Amino acid sequence: MTRVYNFSAGPATLPESVLRQAQAEMLDWNGIGASIVEISHRSAEFIAVAARAEADLRKLIGIPEDYAVLFLSGGATTQQALLALNFASPGGTVDYVVTGHWGKTAIKQVRPYVKVNIAADGEPDGFTDIPPRESWQLTPGADYVHITANETIHGVEFRGDAPDVGEAPLFADFSSSIASEPIDVSKYGVIYAGAQKNLGPVGVAVVIVRRDLLKREGLPRADIFDYRSHEARDSMLNTPPTWNWYLAGLVFRWMLEEGGVEEFARRNAEKSRIVYDAIDGSGGFYRNQVLPEFRSRMNIPFFLPDEALTARFVAESKEAGLLALKGHKAVGGLRASLYNAMPVNGARALADFMRDFQKRHG
């Protein structure tokens, strides 16, 4: 068995040690004679797994006690809809800052429920930058302001401190950059993320919500769409995706053991520098048009001069053990995702391949 370097944008590569542990425990978890995927979410065994995962995530990210942590099924897109249902007021307005594809998706999910104000939009610039904070047209009294911390497709990332948006709570889709560097959770009202990028396995989403926001009435909704109900039942209102939650917990522990978010911030800076250097040093053979100060450390879209070369790059890189470098269909080209589980050597291998490919085809 040879493990490749897997640059998939999500579902994405997992730490090999985590997969080995899941493999070892697949038929018999902790000597109980059954797999963790076969036991009740209400069993003492699973409740301990779930509690440990939450405690480890709190430690990893530095989540204050006045924030609830929910582990939910449905991915980030479902949470995008639930944000409006739980936190918007009847007749209220919500502000969205659009810096790529996923910001637009987030708006699509809430349009049936609320008035949406697009406070800023990077699309006129082809999503190559983030509109400066002073240009944002925020709504006084908005129910919340929504940003996408990192745009997985367009490769645009908020860098530095969270933007100051005044009175309204700041909600952020952190699907592709959560736990990639230290952040100040207290600057946010809600942080949410599908786990399948930086946190581990597909099939579970994490929602970190400031508890006072849970007192909002929100809009009419089913009990299963009510964060208050999930919070009151420790995310076990219904059967949660237990295996996915368990695997996420193994990833959290691995991250802590590796040195936590400070160490991953260091590695992620190094990995992305290696790949951007390969792009910028190619004399225009490889192109990435995002302004350097907004470039994503997690997802690097890049482009070759033509489609034929792109197809050849995808095929040859796969042969060389570099998987899933094809770009998202919305923008084409190539894309390298460099989440926490991607080792620095993976980025080096990609940069070496890029230089070699250019020599042969440039």
Next chain:
Amino acid sequence: MTRVYNFSAGPATLPESVLRQAQAEMLDWNGIGASIVEISHRSAEFIAVAARAEADLRKLIGIPEDYAVLFLSGGATTQQALLALNFASPGGTVDYVVTGHWGKTAIKQVRPYVKVNIAADGEPDGFTDIPPRESWQLTPGADYVHITANETIHGVEFRGDAPDVGEAPLFADFSSSIASEPIDVSKYGVIYAGAQKNLGPVGVAVVIVRRDLLKREGLPRADIFDYRSHEARDSMLNTPPTWNWYLAGLVFRWMLEEGGVEEFARRNAEKSRIVYDAIDGSGGFYRNQVLPEFRSRMNIPFFLPDEALTARFVAESKEAGLLALKGHKAVGGLRASLYNAMPVNGARALADFMRDFQKRHG
């Protein structure tokens, strides 16, 4: 490693051969150098896995071509809410037949959206029977009629042909009995099921929907709550729970290889007969009060004379390698779940233990 007989109501026991295959493929699926949980849902490899799972499920259950099959995250409870959002009309009425706990939960999810008529209710009889069809008070012009094919907690199951409800389409929660015996899918408008009971792993739900119903406008809802959008994108509107879908596919194939639903109907009849015989032959030491013609083949709740004996039964059975026999907290007592993956020998071991326990404590 000793595998126990696991009577959990869900998440529930899986076929050992399926777990062994998932274990073998955990780090390297099919020679690609990565796990199936690490690759894109839009990759050719995963799309093939997904398509095979759907084809196998269609074959297994006998799903006609004019029915769509969706693989969704969120479990059955989420689908309960989505039924109203997708298929109810503004101002319309929906009919619910309540035969246990889950029928009540289903209603709770739709009350914020629609007028609910409880057409029949088994609660006055303590959920020991199913109110006869001729007593149901159906609403002329109802948007749909909802039943719970098998009540996992109260152990009440619709037996025989699907009830005739006239013009309105019949929607059924089949979470705990799907694929347990042959059914005529064409009698239903929607069949839905969380997979974690009879179909395999937790974290994915199956929705089988007659395509003409997808033309209904439904109620205002986010795109992610729209079955039409999921259907148009082959259940890949957003990132689906790929690993769970894959594992469900392995279970479908196992079921086909074992002989399909006819063979499982035979085994399930045998298993449940063995356990009910142990109850009925105990001279009242063990009790199950559901009328025999409505007794569930999948979930058998049963009761001992007192709490102390019940606690002792749970502890001693666990020692004997019989896991998860404690009843649901809503009703107490004991419960044995006998899904497709439970071998006949598991039911025999339970019946033997019950007789031995009675000898020692009766």
